[in-house]
Amino acid sequence: MTPIHDQSYRRYTGVRQEPGTAWLVIAATGIRTVLTKKFFWLVLLAAWGQFFVRAVMFYLSANFSNLDLLAPSVETFRQFFEIQEIFVLFVTVYVGSGLIANDRRSNALQIYLSKPLTRAEYVAGKLGTLLFFLLLVTLVPALMLLFLEMMFSASLAFVGANLFLLPAITLYALVEVLLSAFTMLALSSLSTSARYTAMLYAGVVLFTAAVFGIVNGITNSSSLAWLSFRANLDQIGDVIFRLQPRFESPWLLSVVVVALLIGLSVWVLERRVRGVEVVT
Amino acid sequence: MSIPGSEDQPVASLDNVSVRFGAQEALRDVSASFAPGAVGLLGPNGAGKSTLLKVLLGFVTPTAGRMDVLGIDVAAHPQRIRARLGYMPESDGHIPGMNAVSFVAYCGQLAGLPRSDAMQRAHEVLHYVGLGEARYRNTETYSTGMKQRIKLAQALVHDPDLLFLDEPTNGMDPKGREEMLELVVDLATRKSVNLILSSHLLPDVEATCDRVVVMHQGTVATQGSIADLKGLRRQVFEVRIKGDVDTFIAALEAEGAECHGTGEDLLRVLVTPDQGPRDLFSLAARQQVQVRHLRPSVPTLEDVFAEAIGEE
Numbered sequence: 400m401t402p403i404h405d406q407s408y409r410r411y412t413g414v415r416q417e418p419g420t421a422w423l424v425i426a427a428t429g430i431r432t433v434l435t436k437k438f439f440w441l442v443l444l445a446a447w448g449q450f451f452v453r454a455v456m457f458y459l460s461a462n463f464s465n466l467d468l469l470a471p472s473v474e475t476f477r478q479f480f481e482i483q484e485i486f487v488l489f490v491t492v493y494v495g496s497g498l499i500a501n502d503r504r505s506n507a508l509q510i511y512l513s514k515p516l517t518r519a520e521y522v523a524g525k526l527g528t529l530l531f532f533l534l535l536v537t538l539v540p541a542l543m544l545l546f547l548e549m550m551f552s553a554s555l556a557f558v559g560a561n562l563f564l565l566p567a568i569t570l571y572a573l574v575e576v577l578l579s580a581f582t583m584l585a586l587s588s589l590s591t592s593a594r595y596t597a598m599l600y601a602g603v604v605l606f607t608a609a610v611f612g613i614v615n616g617i618t619n620s621s622s623l624a625w626l627s628f629r630a631n632l633d634q635i636g637d638v639i640f641r642l643q644p645r646f647e648s649p650w651l652l653s654v655v656v657v658a659l660l661i662g663l664s665v666w667v668l669e670r671r672v673r674g675v676e677v678v679t
Numbered sequence: 680m681s682i683p684g685s686e687d688q689p690v691a692s693l694d695n696v697s698v699r700f701g702a703q704e705a706l707r708d709v710s711a712s713f714a715p716g717a718v719g720l721l722g723p724n725g726a727g728k729s730t731l732l733k734v735l736l737g738f739v740t741p742t743a744g745r746m747d748v749l750g751i752d753v754a755a756h757p758q759r760i761r762a763r764l765g766y767m768p769e770s771d772g773h774i775p776g777m778n779a780v781s782f783v784a785y786c787g788q789l790a791g792l793p794r795s796d797a798m799q800r801a802h803e804v805l806h807y808v809g810l811g812e813a814r815y816r817n818t819e820t821y822s823t824g825m826k827q828r829i830k831l832a833q834a835l836v837h838d839p840d841l842l843f844l845d846e847p848t849n850g851m852d853p854k855g856r857e858e859m860l861e862l863v864v865d866l867a868t869r870k871s872v873n874l875i876l877s878s879h880l881l882p883d884v885e886a887t888c889d890r891v892v893v894m895h896q897g898t899v900a901t902q903g904s905i906a907d908l909k910g911l912r913r914q915v916f917e918v919r920i921k922g923d924v925d926t927f928i929a930a931l932e933a934e935g936a937e938c939h940g941t942g943e944d945l946l947r948v949l950v951t952p953d954q955g956p957r958d959l960f961s962l963a964a965r966q967q968v969q970v971r972h973l974r975p976s977v978p979t980l981e982d983v984f985a986e987a988i989g990e991e
Contacts, residue, residue, distance in 0.1 A: 408807040408870060411800060411838035415791040418758040424788045432776060497775075505819075506772035510833060513736055513766035514789040515758040674738035 421516035425524025430531050433494055442493065443535070446486035449479060450540035454547050461551035471548050473561055476568060477640045479541055480575070484629065486536045487579055492600055494532050495583035497593030498525045499672065504591040512674035522584065522668050529580040538572035563641060571639045575632055578657050582628075585664035588671035604628045621646035625656050632657070688750065690715050690841050690873045691735055696744030698730055705730040706741070707897040713875055717867035719884030719905075720877040721984060722894035728877040729769055731894065732843045736766055749840060762791055765834030769845040769877075771826050773818040779805055780814040783832045790837035797836065804832045809858060823850040827859060835866075842866065842874040848883055856883075863887045885980045893987040900987035908983040913937070913949040915976045916959065920946070922968025930966050934958070939985045947976065949986060 433439055453475070460469035502508050511521050545564065548557055558564065582603070587596045611627035624630040624646035631653035637644045644650050691713040698706040706727050720728045733739045735748055737757030746753040748760045774782050780801050787797030805814040808828040813821070818829055827847060834842055847863065848856040864887050866872040878884050884891060885905065892902040901908065920927055928938045928946070937949040948959065956973060963970045 408803060408835070408866075410870070411792070411796070413796045414793065415762065415837075416793070418762060418791065421789050421791075424785070428785055428788075501775045505775050506768070506770050507774050509738070509766075509768045509770075510772045510774070510786065511789065512738065513761060513764070513768070513834075514786065514837075515762035515791060516789060517758065674736065675733050 418515040419520070421514065422520040422524035422527060425511075425521065426527030426531065429498065429525065429528030433528070433532065439493065442486070442489060443532075446483065446490070446536040447540060449482050450544060453479065453544055457544065457548050458551050461548075461553075471544075471557065473564060473640055474642070476541060476544070476564060477636060477642060479544065480537065480571060480636060481633070483537055483540075484632075487533060487575060488601070488604060490532050490536055491529065491579045491583050492597045495529045495580065496587055496597035496600065498528060499584060499587040500590045500593045500596045503588070508672065509674050518669070518672045522672055525584055526580055529583065530576055533576035533580060534572065537576060538569060541568045541572060567639045567641070571636050574635060574639075574657065578628075578632065578661060581661045581664035581668075585667040585671075588668055622648050624648040625652045628660075688715075689713055689747075691748045691875065692746065693731070693734075694745045696734060696741045696746060698727075698734055698739055699742045705897055706734065709744070709894075709897070709899055711892050711899045711902055713873075713892065714890050715873050716890065717863070717873075717888040718875050719888035719891040720875055720894065721879070721881065721884050721891050721980075722900075723879055723988070725896075726879075726894040727897040728879075728894055729845055730897075732766070732845055732875070732877055736761065736764065736843065762837075763840045765837070765839035765842045767830045767834040767842070767844045767847055769849065771823075772830065773826070775819065776817070778815050778817050779810055779821075779829055779832070782818055782829065783836050786833040787836040792837055800836050800838070801832075804835045805829075807835070808832045808862060824852060824855040827851055827855070831859070831862065835872075840873060842872055844874055844876045846878055846880075847876065848878070848880065860886050881980045881984060891980070891983070893984055895988040901983070905980060905983070909978045909980070913951060913978075913986070914955070915978050915982055916948045916950065916956065917972065917974045917976045918946045918948050918959065918970065919944055919972035920963060920968045921971055922963075922966070924968075927963065927966050927968050930962055931959075934962060937986060939981075945972070947982060947985075949982060 453471075456469040457471055459466045460471070502511070508521075512518065542565075545558065545568065549555060583596075583600050586599050586603075587593070590596045590599070607626055607628045608630070611621075611624060611630055614623045614626065615621050621630075624634055625648050630646060634644050634646050634648065634650050634653040635657065638650045689712040693709050693711050696706055696709045697704065709727070709731065711731075720731065722728050730739060734741055735746060735753060737753055737760070740754075749763055751760050753760060774785060777785065780798070783801035783805060784794075784798040787800050788794055792800065802811075802814065805811055808831050810825060810828050810832065813825060818826070821829060827849065831844070831847065834844075844863065848859050851859060860883060863874065863876060867874055867887065876884060876887055888905065890902070890904045891908065893900040924946075931938050931948060934954070935951045936954065938946050940946060950958070956975075959973060960970060
């Protein structure tokens with residue numbers, strides 16, 4: 400007797416995309432999943448608060464000559480990123496902690512990697528999800544502020560006088576989000592618990608800052624700033640925005656530390672993202 | 680490489696493949712060929728069945744040897760192969776936070792289907808595997824049997840040419856197991872999907888497959904069509920005796936026969952072609968045991984398996 404379900408399966412004759420685009424599917428699905436969480440919308444709103452405040456300040460300074468005090472400068476954009484740091488931390492933890500850890504917990508890696516995608520594509524998809532939201536709270540509002548400044552002042556004078564600002568904003572945002580995203584993904588790949596990963600990441604950021612703070616307090620010297628996750632970014636940020644570096648440690652050392660952290664994260668991901676876990 | 684009696688090109692083949700995990704050799708010089716249709720990959724736990732599937736998927740890189748799947752070199756083009764493969768893993772696997780239809784459609788997209796096609800196929804295959812009514816439920820709330828079905832659905836959604844089913848009936852109740860086996864038979868016979876069914880359950884393999892590759896301790900113990908293998912070079916007898924069973928078995932084995940229990944008090948004795956019932960009776964007399972029951976039997980897959988791995 401032919402079962403009824405016989406009618407419901409047929410061979411597929413439609414088109415198939417060539418391998419290489421699966422990372423886009425992973426990233427887009429990850430983004431959609433995060434956007435279904437109402438709490439995250441509140442986080443995003445809070446993260447864009449500074450943008451709205453600064454936009455009003457730019458408007459006022461452009462339209463009321465007695466409010467020159469509010470006029471933007473290079474420091475304004477540097478400060479913008481400094482204030483956004485807390486949101487970068489929050490978004491990294493909220494979005495990133497479960498990206499790989501949850502897949503490891505539910506044995507999803509073997510499902511992913513049995514499809515026509517490479518391990519690099521899988522990581523790229525997860526990275527895409529995290530980068531999207533991190534850039535949404537750093538690069539996008541910063542660039543929009545620069546654009547608004549031009550619009551409100553109806554002049555290219557500020558941008559013309561600070562031509563380096565556009566690449567500086569872009570470069571610093573990329574350094575900040577790449578370091579945060581790679582570090583978080585590497586930590587996420589080490590665990591099967593998103594909560595534990597979140598605590599681990601926050602611990603790394605806060606503990607290294609605390610160690611540097613203590614050393615700084617005892618020695619009255621900031622030459623060991625490279626010990627701190629955040630201090631390295633601050634140091635590099637100052638240099639990118641052509642400001643006086645705030646710490647005594649060489650800024651090149653901070654660049655090396657950031658590069659090493661990203662390299663270490665890539666190595667961890669290469670070791671941990673596998674279709675089969677081999678315990679010898 | 681070809682299996683004797685096989686007329687078609689194999690869907691997968693391994694040529695002297697070895698896999699080592701640290702000090703342990705999981706596969707040792709494995710040469711096997713999987714013909715089109717349903718092929719059982721049979722062996723006790725730890726025989727290397729799952730490792731073999733993972734090697735064919737490209738999850739594990741062999742230390743030696745060469746493999747082809749659907750005529751494509753695994754080492755050179757693992758992605759091209761996986762685009763045409765469906766893999767139902769042994770352990771539970773799902774994407775957290777998704778309902779069944781989203782999960783299966785997502786898997787379809789990962790396999791290269793456009794989003795709308797993937798969604799349509801997700802509905803179809805979920806109906807096919809019997810999860811039509813539960814397709815909007817979060818997969819994390821599924822029972823063990825439902826999790827097995829959704830693993831099959833995600834493996835089928837992109838319409839693979841070759842399915843790897845790793846212990847597909849694990850944890851299923853008898854009715855669910857029967858339905859799963861019906862699906863496997865349907866796929867292989869009516870839907871023209873080639874499949875390799877890895878299992879340690881002989882009845883599952885016997886019910887679904889035409890051919891079998893028997894693995895034991897990381898090597899291929901035997902392979903071929905079940906019908907051919909059942910036509911053993913040996914005759915099989917069911918024997919029940921009264922007396923010292925261990926001594927009788929030892930005497931049988933000394934005469935070149937093989938013997939294994941059935942779980943009851945019956946012995947299945949595989950004798951050499953030149954031996955017959957008369958030899959069994961005379962041996963029993965010499966060992967001073969009474970033969971209470973002796974009947975020629977039809978060889979089963981269990982006999983093939985026992986002979987291949989030398990199990991008592």
